[in-house]
Amino acid sequence: MSKVKLHLIAAACDNMGIGVNGALPWRLKKEMAYFTTMTTKVLDPTKVNAVIMGRRTWDCIPDKYRPLSDRVNIVLTHNVESVKENVPEGVVVVPGLDEAVKYIESREDIESSWVIGGSSIYRAAMTHPNCGKIYLTEIQKSFDCDTFFPNIDKQQFHLVDEEEVPGERQEEGNISYYFRVYKKL
Structure with a gap:
């Protein structure tokens, strides 16, 4: 049994x-900061976290933020060779x-693994x-979107409280949202 746990992190509006x-x-600046903190924060200072994303998600990250700093960036694609040629050194393409x-299992220095998209x-x-x-x-508003978070099967995932995740409603400008955590049973 693999010890690597995959945690998903995303922000979705009313229509997912x-x-x-x-x-x-x-x-949402505070929401972006939450994403950065969650995917970067480690308990063991000698370790780093991994962020796993599809090639389109990689392509959507503004150049100045690529690769995401202080994290091992892993890009998934069917065209491994052509993508490998176009990513900075240190970015893993599988x-x-x-x-x-x-x-991730082959490395001793990865603490947590975060899946950051896409659908x-x-x-x-x-x-x-x-x-x-x-x-x-969970953003309490609808936006026009062309990419969606998959439906969460409430038989498989249960809402849980996490100490490090604020439970109260967050507000930025005219948008309110909640940080939720669903645990796979």
Whole structure:
């Protein structure tokens, strides 16, 4: 049994939209800071976290933020060779989630593994035996989106309280949202 737990992290609006035209449909500074903290924070200072994403998600990260700093960036794609040529040194490119898990297992210095999108990668991670928790920011508003977070099966995932996750309603501008955590049973 693999010890690697895959945690998903995403922000979705009322209609479960997570993106439009390769970008986030909203600008929420505190929510972005939460994402950065959650995916970067380690208990053991000698370790780092891994972020796992599909190639389209990688492409959507603004150049100045790529690769995501202080994290091992893992990009999933069917075109491993062509993508490898176009990513900075240190970015890991593998064909799928199983290969990402194997890569993470091969390293002693990775503390947590975060799946950061997009839709098909989230879907694969939710059904993966190593799936642990879904950290979902639920935005209380609808936005026009062309990319969506998969439906969360409430038979498989239960809402839980996490100490490090604020439970109260968050507000930025005219948008309110909640940080939720769903644990796979």
